[in-house]
Amino acid sequence: MRPFDDIDRLAKSPALDKVAAPLRDAVHKVLRRQDVKDALHGVWLGHPLHPMLAQLSLGSFVSAGVLDVVPRTRRPATALIALGLVSAVPTAAAGWADYADGHEEQQRVGVVHAAANGVMLAGYAASLVARLRGRGGRGALIGWAALAVGSAGAALGGHMAYHQAMGANHAEGYPHIGPGDWTDVGTVAELPEGEPTRRIIGDVGVLVVRRGEQVHALADRCAHASAPLHEGRVTNGDGPPCVVCPWHGSVFRLDDGAVVHGPATAPQPTFRTRVRDGRLELAVTGYAAVPAS
């Protein structure tokens, strides 16, 4: 058996839902404001925020652990632990925001990841107190123990990102496998006005929306977690037309696939469109360059 097979068992354990589901609901209750959620997901960055912040927290703790074995470096080690604890606040907030919009299997691993990190942070808080009271040796020992627990938590986080594809761009493959050549998908007349519709070209599904003379075409698989965007809704209010994902509510601009609201942070790949003799043709384009502003 491989070591990480046990993590798969966590992901398949419904018993964890007793903790995971109430935590998810609690996060949704606390995080109501869309701008705060977008900031924590990393929409402004075009990249998930949590893993970037986690580097600062865990990097500080690892560095402190190294300094604790180097003579006369206990004060900078103490400063690094304080930095790690302070930076853990936004790191955890971003992680909980992502957690709340994950799927069940990710959340089951996520609660164990969070528990390990909680134990690690409690350990580092105790380590900091010991150091500030002049008991540096004791603080170092507690710090190393906390680092061991935190490393296990980080491994779970890596599993969520790389094995369970949490935070990954689920539409990344479109520009590589979508047809670059013009491909016929039927007549324009059969497309309902303003309604999301699905077409297949080559091996990929495409969201197609006709608005008057204009036809928009985006990857149908949501970049956040693979939802079928053609089952979402098209916005018709002020501002540019968008599609809202049916699963977690990410909003993508129809013109260019840019992210207006998360949890998605990567834009939807787009398709070029043209009409010939009343028939619609599509060809894959690529990604929107920047997040929507």
Ligand code: FES
């Ligand atoms: S699948 Fe989560 S927002 Fe689309």
